[in-house]
Amino acid sequence: MNTWTRIAGAALTAVALMTAPAVAKEWTTVKLGTEGAFPPWNSTKADGTLEGFEIELADDLCARMEVKCEWVVQAWKGIIPALQAGKFDAIMSGMSATAKREKVIDFSQPYGSTGQTFGVLKDNDLAALPLQGIVFPLASKPEEAEKAIAEILPYFKGKVIGVQASSIAQGFLQKYFANTAEIREYGKTQEHDLDLLSGRVDAIVASMAYVSTAAKDPANEGLVQAGPRFQGGMLGRGSSIGLRKGSDDLKAMFDKAITAAKEDGTIKKLSEKWFGFDVTVY
Amino acid sequence: MDFAFFWEALLTLLPGVPKTLQLAFLSTGLGAIIALFLAMMRLSGIKPLDWFARAYLFVFRGSPLLVQIFLIYYGLSQFPEVRNSIFWPLLRDPFWCAIIALTLNTAAYGSEVIRGGLLSVPHGQVEAAKACGMSGFRLFRRIILPLAIRQGLPAYGTELILMVKATSLASIITIMEITGLAARLVSETYLVIEVFVVAGAIYLAINFILTRLVQGLEYRLTPHLRERPDAGIVMPTRETAGERA
Numbered sequence: 001m002n003t004w005t006r007i008a009g010a011a012l013t014a015v016a017l018m019t020a021p022a023v024a025k026e027w028t029t030v031k032l033g034t035e036g037a038f039p040p041w042n043s044t045k046a047d048g049t050l051e052g053f054e055i056e057l058a059d060d061l062c063a064r065m066e067v068k069c070e071w072v073v074q075a076w077k078g079i080i081p082a083l084q085a086g087k088f089d090a091i092m093s094g095m096s097a098t099a100k101r102e103k104v105i106d107f108s109q110p111y112g113s114t115g116q117t118f119g120v121l122k123d124n125d126l127a128a129l130p131l132q133g134i135v136f137p138l139a140s141k142p143e144e145a146e147k148a149i150a151e152i153l154p155y156f157k158g159k160v161i162g163v164q165a166s167s168i169a170q171g172f173l174q175k176y177f178a179n180t181a182e183i184r185e186y187g188k189t190q191e192h193d194l195d196l197l198s199g200r201v202d203a204i205v206a207s208m209a210y211v212s213t214a215a216k217d218p219a220n221e222g223l224v225q226a227g228p229r230f231q232g233g234m235l236g237r238g239s240s241i242g243l244r245k246g247s248d249d250l251k252a253m254f255d256k257a258i259t260a261a262k263e264d265g266t267i268k269k270l271s272e273k274w275f276g277f278d279v280t281v282y
Numbered sequence: 283m284d285f286a287f288f289w290e291a292l293l294t295l296l297p298g299v300p301k302t303l304q305l306a307f308l309s310t311g312l313g314a315i316i317a318l319f320l321a322m323m324r325l326s327g328i329k330p331l332d333w334f335a336r337a338y339l340f341v342f343r344g345s346p347l348l349v350q351i352f353l354i355y356y357g358l359s360q361f362p363e364v365r366n367s368i369f370w371p372l373l374r375d376p377f378w379c380a381i382i383a384l385t386l387n388t389a390a391y392g393s394e395v396i397r398g399g400l401l402s403v404p405h406g407q408v409e410a411a412k413a414c415g416m417s418g419f420r421l422f423r424r425i426i427l428p429l430a431i432r433q434g435l436p437a438y439g440t441e442l443i444l445m446v447k448a449t450s451l452a453s454i455i456t457i458m459e460i461t462g463l464a465a466r467l468v469s470e471t472y473l474v475i476e477v478f479v480v481a482g483a484i485y486l487a488i489n490f491i492l493t494r495l496v497q498g499l500e501y502r503l504t505p506h507l508r509e510r511p512d513a514g515i516v517m518p519t520r521e522t523a524g525e526r527a
Contacts (some may be wrong), residue, residue, distance in 0.1 A: 165466060165469055185456055200359065
């Protein structure tokens with residue numbers, strides 16, 4: 001074999017490796033993308049390390065999948081493009097599987113769902129919203145959910161609602177509240193909390209998990225959860241692991257691990273630790 | 283790339299143009315007034331005024347506009363004293379917070395442009411004006427300021443363009459100008475390149491028009507720098523000479 005054939009052979013191998021990485025890839029390390037700013041799903045501690053429900057759940061899932069997992073922190077707004085660009089292999093960041101997102105990425109089965117609700121200041125008149133704490137599934141009981149929305153809608157006349165841009169709550173608000181209230185979009189959930197506290201917005205919409213955690217934070221004095229909870233339908237199946245289209249092998253591995261973690265009660269145990277209630281999707 | 287999508291993206295982003303222009307023009311206009319005062323303070327020779335202007339420039343030129351917007355919007359609203367003050371109706375509104383931040387920022391840069399212009403006014407012109415009996419404010423208004431503006435115009439045109447682009451930062455405090463709408467569209471479609479190519483093209487178009495306008499103004503203000511047209515002096519040619527004969 002002369003030098004040229006060797007070079008040609010090496011080049012061919014390189015091309016083969018570049019064009020078909022998924023075919024024979026044996027997963028040993030999986031990179032997981034997280035926002036690191038969405039407690040209790042995930043958050044960044046003062047020393048820069050991550051903690052939260054997903055961080056501990058991932059430890060469990062990765063052990064079941066017999067792979068090493070590494071976290072990559074990525075701002076929420078760019079998290080899907082970053083997955084597609086290959087910065088990491090999977091998104092595990094409290095991301096709900098919605099029809100819109102499913103057009104561009106694949107999802108594992110859901111590992112948790114809490115529903116969306118309102119956060120207000122306790123001296124705002126919205127604190128008296130009816131249907132407090134009742135859960136309305138948009139998909140399985142659409143008539144009841146629409147009736148509940150019609151009942152609370154008059155309270156929002158002329159109010160300003162803050163919501164995280166690109167979140168499922170934003171789509172929900174655009175559909176049902178855009179004609180009644182002004183909707184303001186924020187890059188980070190902490191930013192709409194600040195504007196709720198300063199009185200620039202009258203209410204925020206976020207997941208029940210987020211609102212109940214924010215309400216406990218001593219920095220958010222006066223913030224309380226209000227009104228009903230909505231879930232399912234356009235609000236997504238629940239938090240799932242986002243994967244690049246065609247990552248079928250990784251999807252199968254995650255699905256199997258999530259099923260196992262559900263069955264032996266790991267998800268229930270971890271969610272009670274981090275949320276204070278069970279978020280398992282049954 | 284999805285080329286059919288470009289048109290849709292353009293239609294989605296164009297409604298953001300008025301907001302972008304409002305932010306850019308209002309803040310550059312208000313900023314120019316503050317800039318003039320700052321430049322005059324710097325050149326006043328009165329120590330406290332001079333040092334105030336220097337400190338102002340140090341702060342607003344030395345720190346990023348992004349940080350200034352954040353501090354004015356999220357920072358000030360933290361204090362109950364601010365929320366209970368007469369300024370709250372203004373500071374409550376994201377639009378006015380953006381205007382305040384952009385204005386204070388451009389005033390710092392603009393004041394140096396104006397100061398450069400004021401310093402470039404030739405002594406001879408000032409002396410000539412004094413010889414004609416002008417002094418004080420009249421001298422400043424009639425001679426020094428117009429000359430300084432003409433001198434500073436090219437640099438101020440650049441500042442205006444920088445301001446148009448700086449308005450894109452207002453999207454971080456919930457203002458839906460071009461970049462805010464673009465970010466929302468990206469989050470809805472995930473077509474990053476297409477949306478930002480269109481957004482970039484809109485900014486280019488705006489700035490193209492603005493540079494032409496500034497150039498036109500510059501042309502009008504500098505007739506003395508252009509070659510004089512031949513003032514009706516016609517060199518006789520053979521034909522015209524023949525006719526005369």
